[in-house]
Amino acid sequence: MTETASGAKAGNPWLRIGLPLGAVFVADRLTKYWVRGHMDVGDSVPVIPGFFHLTYILNPGAAFGFLPEQGWLFVAAGFAVVGALIVCRRLIMALPVAAGCCVGLIAGGAAGNLFDRLTIGEVVDFLDFKIWSYIFNLADSAIVVSGILLCLMLLREEKPAPQAKE
Numbered sequence: 001m002t003e004t005a006s007g008a009k010a011g012n013p014w015l016r017i018g019l020p021l022g023a024v025f026v027a028d029r030l031t032k033y034w035v036r037g038h039m040d041v042g043d044s045v046p047v048i049p050g051f052f053h054l055t056y057i058l059n060p061g062a063a064f065g066f067l068p069e070q071g072w073l074f075v076a077a078g079f080a081v082v083g084a085l086i087v088c089r090r091l092i093m094a095l096p097v098a099a100g101c102c103v104g105l106i107a108g109g110a111a112g113n114l115f116d117r118l119t120i121g122e123v124v125d126f127l128d129f130k131i132w133s134y135i136f137n138l139a140d141s142a143i144v145v146s147g148i149l150l151c152l153m154l155l156r157e158e159k160p161a162p163q164a165k166e
Contacts, residue, residue, distance in 0.1 A: 016097050017085070017104035024108025025115075028139040032116065032124040044128065055128035057135050058120070078114030081107055099153050105146035112139035 035056050039045070044055040085092065085107055092103055116123040125135045 016100040017092065017107065020101045020104030021108035021111065024105055024139065024142045025111050028109070028112030028137060028142075029115065031126070031138055032112075035124060035126045039126075051130055053128040053130065054126050055135050057125050058122040059125045059135070060122045075114065075117050078110045078117070081110040096153075099150055102146040102150040102153070105142045106150070109139035109142035109146070112137075112142075 035054065039054070039056040041056055041058055044053045046053050085103070092100060095103065113123050123137065123139075125137050125140070127137060127141070128135045
């Protein structure tokens with residue numbers, strides 16, 4: 001595999017996006033399936049008492065419960081992420097491998113939560129760290145962590161030196 005001028009690896013760029021996307025989507029679906037099959041809404045099971053619990057809630061808002069009752073907005077945002085992947089495919093193909101993986105992780109998280117919104121009208125959340133008041137899921141984690149990493153990568157990206165005018 002050779003490296004292009006932009007730092008991207010030659011080969012199938014959709015693989016570096018598709019694998020993380022699929023992995024997050026499948027992991028998100030499996031964990032939510034387990035929670036829905038083994039817990040009732042409102043149940044909380046201490047894993048590390050006082051620090052980390054599995055607490056099953058249905059979230060009508062965004063990640064960490066922001067903007068409740070705006071589910072239609074997040075359905076539209078989920079479709080917008082998919083649309084952006086299609087429209088920006090040339091730009092995404094030129095991304096370095098790590099940035100492409102972050103895009104895939106964000107898209108996988110968006111797809112996982114979109115699936116919930118379309119099938120049950122709300123998002124299943126269950127990861128409850130007692131050090132703050134938010135309950136979230138694997139999809140939310142993939143979106144937030146990958147979004148932060150992608151921003152850091154883009155901020156650190158070396159800019160070409162300006163050309164001297166002749």
